[in-house]
Each structure stands twice: as C-alpha cells, then as structure tokens.
Amino acid sequence: MRMTFRWYGEDNDSVSLEQIKQIPGVEGLVWGLHHRLAGEVWTEEEVMEVKAQADKQGFHLDVVESINVHEDIKLGLPTRDQYIENYKESLRQVAKVGAKVVCFNFMPVFDWTRTDLYKEMEDGSTALFYEKAKVEQMDPYELIEQTTTSGYTMPGWEPERLKTIEASLKAYETVTEEDVWENLGYFLNEVLPVAEAEGIKMAIHPDDPPWPVFNLPRMITSEKAIERYLSLSDSPAHCLTLCSGSLGANPNNDVPAIIRRFHDRIAFAHIRNVKIYDNGDFIESSHRTQDGSVRIDDVVKAYHENGFTGYARPDHGRHIWNEECRPGYGLYDRALGIMHLWGLWDAYELVKQKEEA
Template sequence: MRMVFRWFGVGNDTVTLEQIRQIPGVEGVVWALHRIPAGEEWPMEEIQKVKKQAEEYGLHAEVVESLNVHEDIKLGLPTRDRYIENYQKTMEKLAAVGVKVICYNFMVAFDWIRTDFNKKLEDGSRALFYEHAKINRIDPLKLAEMYSQKYTLPGWDPKRPKEQLAALIERYRRLTEEELWENLRYFLEAIIPVAEKLGIRMAIHPDDPPWSVFGLPRIMKNREDLRRLTRLVDSPCNGITLCSGALGADPANDVAGMVREFADRIPFAHIRNVKICGNGDFVETSHRDGSLDLYEVVKAYHDCGYKGYVRPDHGRQIWGERGRPGYGLYDRALGIMYLWGLWDALEKGGKR
C-alpha cells in the first residue's frame, strides 16, 4: 500500500508539510483547491502551486480529494452539462501535473454529517460524534450553522445562504434514489471516458453515514450499491474510495468482505475506526480501538496484494491539539503507524 496524508493547504491547515514528511512511510499528500466552489474550473497556476509546495518537501501530489460535483449535476438540471465540462477541463489539468486518482462523492446538500465535532471522550481526547436522535429533531439549517468553522470543511460551503440551502434540501427531498442513480450514471458516462484517456482513476466516496439523513436520498451505502456503481460504467477508471469508517458505521456492512470483492476497483482507501453505540449513534476512535476489526480490514488488502493509495482518514484531537475537526496531526500519525504495524506483520508473517 502507498501511504498518503490529507493536507488542506497553506493557511488552511494547522498541519504543515514539514510535519507530514516526518511521519514514517508517508510518500504524498491528498489535496484539493478547497476555496474553489464546486462547478468552477480549477486554475492551472493554483494546481501547480500545490504540486510545487508538496515536492519541495519530497512529497507527491498524485491524489486529489475532493473535486466536488456541482449540485445541478446531482439534481439532473439542464445546466449540468456546463458544470460537467468544467469538471472535465479540471481533470485534464490534474492529469497534466501527474494526478492519478480523483476522489469525489455524490452525497447531496450536506456531504458527511456529524452532530458534534468535539465530543469529549473518557480519556480527555475529542472526536467527531454522530447522535442519531439529535439528527431526527434538529433543523438542518441549525446544523449548517454549526458547520461554520475557522477552516473549511470537506464538501461544505460555509458561504451558502440559508435560503439557498433550504430550497436545495426541499428539491432533494422530492428526488428519488432512482433519479439520483440516473443522474450519477449521466455524470459517469461523461467523465469516465475522459478519465480513461487521461490515465486517471475516479474513486467515489461512500455516504457518511451510510443511511438517509433529513429525508434526503443516499445511494452509496452498502455492498449492493457498490456493485451497482461498478456496473453503471464498467471500467477500471470507475472506482471506489472504500472508507472503512463511513461504511463501518452500519454494523450490517462487512468492510473486509467489501475489500476482497472490490479490490481491483479501489484505487484509494480510507482506513479508520468507529465505535458503534447500538442506537444509531457512533463516535470516531483511535485506529486501534472501536467496533471495527481493522486487522481483518488490513489483512484483506494485504491478501489482495493491494498497491493503491491509503490514508488514515479522521483522527481524534489529542494532547491538547486544536485544529480542523478530525484532521489533526497526532492521532492520524499514530493511525499510520498502527496500519504500518499491521501491514509489516502480515508481510513478515507471509515470508516465514
């Protein structure tokens, strides 16, 4: 596996490239131009700037996350072709600087959702927390207010007016899952041929959490959804960002089994752990703790001879660190060492 680390850019991250390059086994950064609104073409000079910054510290910039999909594409509006064209142009620019994988998602309105970004755990650390009962009673617009942070959150536009968000939610509530699937098919049929030509692998991220929230359609929730995705456009470039934490929040999902089934369609993996509370709640934990057996997950990748990119995904805030929720330095670095420990043990065990 090829270890990478998500980095949000100069002035938008408490973690520095100098720190990232000191984590053993990390070879590159996972990046994006987070301040460019979804649907806009990325400027080449900004793309080249990030690549240069990474390379100055001996890191590559081969994985982009996220090149966000405009809501008009997800809604299937007549304007979608213009935004798809911008998406294709950005793909061409990214390929020109050596990008190999683009992670994206088809979550509507909210992207990933939590109800508490700083849940205090028994050991004093703080973590991302999802409280199912709170979701059932909170106004989505109130949740949106909570998402306003000093640093940008992935897939979230803090500048979007409340009125616009309210109208968007209502439109999505009238959209069926089958209609959303059809809109995804339309998008993939437009971009996968471009990806094939450019040598880029697209990798869709599952819904997080993997069930409907606020009555909105969600279509990347489980094994059957991933199977359907791979059949929509049957190409190695139509791939999956298999996120153990997102899919693993539903105890019915066998994450290790999914790794084994879809290994050749997983160019990028997020590996993290969650503690499932049994009432729909879950909290993110260290990689070693939690309800998921990450040994079995890593073993599945190892058994399949996985050579794709991996990142530790979210981490807790520990040792007094304060930064972007889920994206501090220390716990993610510890997570990397746990993953490498499992991998190295599997490597050496298999050679005896």
C-alpha cells in the first residue's frame, strides 16, 4: 500500500506541503489543476509548476484526481468528440510528470451530494452529512447555494461549472441510465488506448451517494455495477478507484467482499468510514471501525491479504480541534486516519510474518 494525501495546491488549500511531509508514510500527492474547467486542456507549463512544488518536499505526483469529464461527454452530445480529444491531450500532459493513475467519475451534474458540510457530532467535531429526506424534498438549487458557502471551491461544485447547472439538469430529463452507460463506453473506447500508451490507469470513482439523486442517473453503485463496468474493456488501463465511503453508504454493499473480488483491478483506494442511520441518513465518521458502519479493519485486511501495492489515501475527515479548512479536507483528522490505517496494516503484516516463520 502506497500512502498519498490529497492536496489542492498553493493558495487553494489550508494544508501545506510542509505539514503533509510530517505525516508518517506519505510519499505522494493526489493533485489536480482545480482552476481548469471540465473540457479544458491541462498545459505542460501548469503541470510542471505543480511538479516543481512537489519536488521541494520529495513527493511524487503519481495520482491525479481528477481530470473532470465534460457534461457533453456524459450526455453523448455531438460536441463530445472535441472534449474527448482535449481529455486525451491532458492525459499526455500529466504523463510528463509521472502520473500513473487518473481518478475520474462519470456522475451526471453533481460529483457528490451532502446536505450539511459541518454537521456537529456528539464529541463536538463536525463532518459532512447526508440527510435523505431533505434531499428527496429540496430543490437542487437550494443545495447548490449551501454547498458553495464554505469559502473554498469544492470538487465538482466549482462556481464556473454551476453557472450551467440549469441547462445540465434540463438536458438529463430525457437521458436514461442506459444512455449514460452507452456514453461511458464511448468515452472509454476513445481514451483507454491513450492512457495505456502513456502508462496511466483510468480508475473510475463510485457514485456518491450510490443511488439516484434529483432523478439523475447513477451507475457505479454496487458490486453488480462494478462487474458490468469492468466488462466494458480488458485494457490494463481500465481500473477502479475503490471508495469505501461512497459504496459503504449503502449497507447492502459488502465493501471488503468487493475488494477481495476486484482487488487486481483496484488502482487507487479511498479509505474512509461512514455512520449510517436507520432512516437512511449518514455522516462521515472517523476512520476507526467502531465509529462508523463500514468494517475499516476488514477493508484494510482485504487489501493486505491480497498484497495490494496500489495507491491509497484517507478520504474525507472530520473537522476537529477548531481547524478552519475545506469541508472534509483538513489536516488533523486525515492525518489521524492515516495513522489508524498504518496501524492496521502493520498489525496484519506482523501476523503474516509470524505465520510464515
């Protein structure tokens, strides 16, 4: 397991590279050009600038999250071909700084959905929260307004992207889930050969949450859906980002079992916990197994017993110790999460060594 940490760039993150450097076992940054809109080409000058920043602290840039897929590609519009060509060029550019994995998603309109960015927990910390009944009753524009008031640009909720939200929602009124699957296949057929030539694994992220929101299609939601997705291509560049929190929000998803079945296709692991309530609400808890509903101990065990050598990162953390940060992306709780994951990994490694002795 190769530990990484998501970083949004200089002047766009409350966490510095100097701070990340002090977290044991972190070897690389999960990065992106967050000022670039979906469909725009990432330039060599820009990616080299990030590399120069990472080099100062000895971090690699093996994992990109993410080169966003333009909505016209997901909708299958005639304009998609130019945006796909732009995507291919961006892949070629990130390969120049050593990128080996590109985490992406194909979620229509909204990359992820929460109803409260700072829901207070029993211990006084706050975390990202999803209230099921509220989503079912609220207008999507109300959700947009409250999600863009944190002071930081949120991935998938960038102001420029939201300017076209009304047109996007309208466009999906006649688009079915099967249509989106077909459009996803078209996209992969075009980009996978380029990714393979550049030594990059295209690792799709599950839908978050793993069920339809605002009547929009959702595809990567379950073990069965992952099986269908992986059957679309036998290219070695065709892989998964396995997010235990996204899939784990549905209690019917056995995340450790999914890891054991598809471990050889997982290029990137997002490891986080969620606490699910009986009414369907969920909140993002600490990484500790007992604090949530996902068996994080078994998640790590599933990776360890299958000799996982891919990249991992702690995903969303709580906001603790009065830290002011991008929602879900502070320093303290993600650093604690890393140490919990390393503790589990080291324990399983010790057991293995004893069994082999």
